Amino acid sequence: MRTKLVFVALLAFMVSPALLFGAGTVSGKITYTGTPAKQKPIDMSKEPSCAKQHTTPITTETVVTGANNTLANVVVYISAGAPDESSAPAQAVTFTQKGCQYIPHVLAMRPGQELKVVNADQTSHNIHPLAKINREWNKSQPPGTPPLSEKFDKEEFIPVKCNVHPWMHGYFAVLKTSHYAISGDTGTFSLPNLPPGKYTLTAWQEDYGTQTQDVTISGNETKTVDFSFKAKPY
Amino acid sequence: MFVLESQISAIDENRSRAAVNRQASSCLQRFRWGTFMKAASKRLAASCALTVTMALLSFAQEAHVGDLTGHAAEGKKHYRRYCVGCHGPLGDGNGENAQWIDPKPRDFTAATFKCRSTPTGTLPTDQDLYNSVGRGFTNSNMPHWDALTDQNRIDLVAFIKTFSPRWQSEKPGDPIKIPSEPPVTMQSITHGAELFQKMECWKCHGQQGRGDGPSAATLTDSKDNPIRPYNFAAGGDDSRFKCGVTNQDVYRIFMTGLDGTPMPSFADVIQPNDAWDLVHFLRTLQTNRHSRENEVLKAAGGKIPVKAPDANPPAQPENKNSGSGN
Numbered sequence: 001m002r003t004k005l006v007f008v009a010l011l012a013f014m015v016s017p018a019l020l021f022g023a024g025t026v027s028g029k030i031t032y033t034g035t036p037a038k039q040k041p042i043d044m045s046k047e048p049s050c051a052k053q054h055t056t057p058i059t060t061e062t063v064v065t066g067a068n069n070t071l072a073n074v075v076v077y078i079s080a081g082a083p084d085e086s087s088a089p090a091q092a093v094t095f096t097q098k099g100c101q102y103i104p105h106v107l108a109m110r111p112g113q114e115l116k117v118v119n120a121d122q123t124s125h126n127i128h129p130l131a132k133i134n135r136e137w138n139k140s141q142p143p144g145t146p147p148l149s150e151k152f153d154k155e156e157f158i159p160v161k162c163n164v165h166p167w168m169h170g171y172f173a174v175l176k177t178s179h180y181a182i183s184g185d186t187g188t189f190s191l192p193n194l195p196p197g198k199y200t201l202t203a204w205q206e207d208y209g210t211q212t213q214d215v216t217i218s219g220n221e222t223k224t225v226d227f228s229f230k231a232k233p234y
Numbered sequence: 235m236f237v238l239e240s241q242i243s244a245i246d247e248n249r250s251r252a253a254v255n256r257q258a259s260s261c262l263q264r265f266r267w268g269t270f271m272k273a274a275s276k277r278l279a280a281s282c283a284l285t286v287t288m289a290l291l292s293f294a295q296e297a298h299v300g301d302l303t304g305h306a307a308e309g310k311k312h313y314r315r316y317c318v319g320c321h322g323p324l325g326d327g328n329g330e331n332a333q334w335i336d337p338k339p340r341d342f343t344a345a346t347f348k349c350r351s352t353p354t355g356t357l358p359t360d361q362d363l364y365n366s367v368g369r370g371f372t373n374s375n376m377p378h379w380d381a382l383t384d385q386n387r388i389d390l391v392a393f394i395k396t397f398s399p400r401w402q403s404e405k406p407g408d409p410i411k412i413p414s415e416p417p418v419t420m421q422s423i424t425h426g427a428e429l430f431q432k433m434e435c436w437k438c439h440g441q442q443g444r445g446d447g448p449s450a451a452t453l454t455d456s457k458d459n460p461i462r463p464y465n466f467a468a469g470g471d472d473s474r475f476k477c478g479v480t481n482q483d484v485y486r487i488f489m490t491g492l493d494g495t496p497m498p499s500f501a502d503v504i505q506p507n508d509a510w511d512l513v514h515f516l517r518t519l520q521t522n523r524h525s526r527e528n529e530v531l532k533a534a535g536g537k538i539p540v541k542a543p544d545a546n547p548p549a550q551p552e553n554k555n556s557g558s559g560n
Binding site (some may be wrong): 126132137165 | 344346433493495501
């Protein structure tokens, strides 16, 4: 699933001015310069039911890179200039705990959108989003229990962890805009259906922080905006 | 502890900065500057008057428990005398003693509280906070404040609520319902022991509830400070839980979770009657404490017939008062 771009939430755009005036697209590539920190190996031997699900060594996912210095798991979104957005899509987003890892590692959603948390493992997890702007909560999810249904009300990048399995880390990106994408292994992203206007584009990487660039869409065109993060060696 | 006059005024200044909203606070600062510099501050004062008044109104925070009504202005006096040393002038848990304290003093600006009757992720009730002040926190530096009057304590609760804007924008959650406790039986204890395995409580608390499970050493609270799981086996008849001493308190603890810590809520995954069974089992982990649960277990031979998962020896709490509770 990481080989493809993840596009979500275009439903909200059914009554968009884009349909009337033509729509532009912003696309680009996320890369890094320098040498990223080596990801740490994860020892799951304390949780055999998870360890046996992995045939290849598992590492942390703080920085996930692809060929040609591309960066995955970067959230790119319109942080300013987006038209007023309609309410959250009715469709839920799903966050799965499998093999004592979070799939996806970074999950984007809209305020008020339903978040389903699934435990596909044979062990108990606790889902602990360390929210600061939203409410922090912490729920146990033993194996075989139905998905948890939750939502967040405010825009925030929320670190998620499981206290039982301290290596499990992920992020919820709660975004006001419906125009967002998360880069895959190829580091590319595309934000289609943008009506003409001036926009600020923000790219967020969990370790490297955020970068912004302005872009103007004047009609039915595709603009290229690339981001380059300076890698932290440690 | 002593607070010098100069410190008090510093506290006052910091305090107002923390509690009023950002806009009003910047107004206040500008106003002060304006006064000092004898600049034309009238217009500024007028434009700020409304925001400041609104902010001051939020100072008039109240708390209610039974017939008691707490007032933040009163609570502030007690806070300065009794609480500021640890919880700090800004209520962020960074008082001057905080660096020596483990676990760290509560940060009231986050409005995240361990002991609640309300679901995880919601604000506690006034009663919850009032109980916490009176009860204190076992295994921590927070003493029980019974030396204060009921009125003092409810005033403190009202003041504590001025540290976070959440108290203006959110309401406390609905307290979880606790059904009446069924009788303690061997069947109930056994089922509780099964739940202890199934819910994997032992991952942190250990098979004997000694707080030494496989994940125990890695636990951190929400501010990344190391934190220990509760050791059930420590202590005797005077042993207390983080949020109380009764069976109802134990029930409430694992159903609400202790927010800000690794202890999650089990409200979505444990049925009310099952929860009572778990309470009965947890009592038997308190091997040095006299309890109905331990009597029932002893009468049944002291062993719980539970199959534990592979490689994890079954819990076999002893029922003798011979342990060396630390």
